[in-house]
């Protein structure tokens with residue numbers, strides 16, 4: 198496809214996103230199925246542009262003084278992809294497939310954009326107005342935090358120490374230009390691709406099929422490290438889902454001790470079985486409510502209970518930018534109630550002297566500090582412990598990571614964000630039971 202047709206497709210997809218309540222990934226893949234003439238390069242280009250536009254749609258609309266899908270896509274080409282105005286004009290005006298010649302105001306805004314510094318703060322931060330104060334409550338520089346969420350996310354890789362090591366994995370993934378992580382000793386990072394470049398396809402690489410490596414954001418890897426030294430321990434992963442943390446914990450345990458993987462929604466555990474097999478994990482017992490499983494026998498017996506709680510996902514806005522615009526106050530309230538329930542339930546399995554790790558991929562205080570504060574006020578046998586110390590005790594923090602993580606600390610735990618740590622947003626806390 199030529200640029201003109203790709204731009205037209207991107208405008209259509211953004212319009213569909215605005216008009217239908219479907220995840221953008223589904224809209225893009227439906228489009229790919231219906232338009233078989235588009236090759237994989239075209240699809241990557243179009244979805245890259247649409248996702249970039251959604252990440253920054255508010256500031257782009259403001260710069261263009263027009264928040265229509267057409268204006269936002271044209272603005273994305275100019276202000277995010279740095280296309281010269283003439284290139285945009287040529288593609289737009291192309292008769293056969295272009296979206297139509299630039300209008301006077303469009304041309305004017307592309308060549309002489311409004312100064313974004315004059316926009317209201319939530320527009321500069323590219324987030325809904327009601328969310329801005331929630332970010333301002335947890336950051337001295339909410340605009341920078343918001344803007345960091347508008348960038349493309351890198352791909353982080355966890356080297357599975359049960360099957361491989363960092364040097365071997367780096368060699369096996371040389372084609373991806375993966376580099377050692379600045380935060381986790383057994384992690385690699387593949388930088389996000391430039392504007393119209395295609396990301397390397399990691400899934401089909403043999404190192405993945407053989408279980409030598411897993412894709413996992415460095416923030417999520419750090420969350421697992423907060424479980425501390427767990428080799429030989431009894432660990433409950435209460436909200437195991439597809440098993441991202443379970444796999445990381447199993448590798449930290451070198452297959453010694455026992456992990457019980459559970460999820461209140463048993464269907465979510467489905468991928469875990471294949472993943473455990475591929476990773477060479479032998480110390481996980483999956484228990485599911487679907488087959489009448491229960492955790493009754495584990496009450497007050499666990500050295501570590503890991504609560505990777507359901508959340509708004511505000512920390513993952515770089516990867517799922519549509520969720521930033523669709524989050525509602527009602528959803529937030531539903532999640533906080535679930536968080537209270539999971540925290541309370543998890544606490545019943547911790548043995549005296551054991552630890553409760555609380556994690557969300559959200560950066561809001563409402564889903565983190567407020568939940569912990571409320572739990573601690575009613576459970577005086579639990580107290581806040583040091584998550585950075587716990588991570589360091591595993592020996593798996595990269596050189597210099599500890600100092601960086603210290604700057605993310607508050608009275609309850611640590612908050613990671615794209616602006617602070619270059620990771621997804623996470624909150625990680627460790628409670629100790631007396």
Ligand SMILES: C[S@@+](CC[C@H](N)C(=O)[O-])C[C@H]1O[C@@H](n2cnc3c(N)ncnc32)[C@H](O)[C@@H]1O
Nearest residue numbers: 436437438440441442460461462465505507539
């Ligand atoms: C953030 S996801 C877990 C992601 C997973 N740990 C991973 O790393 O891939 C949260 C999960 O918690 C589950 N959940 C919610 N409330 C729960 C509860 N009270 N007990 C157990 N699981 C719960 C949800 O079904 C969901 O799968």
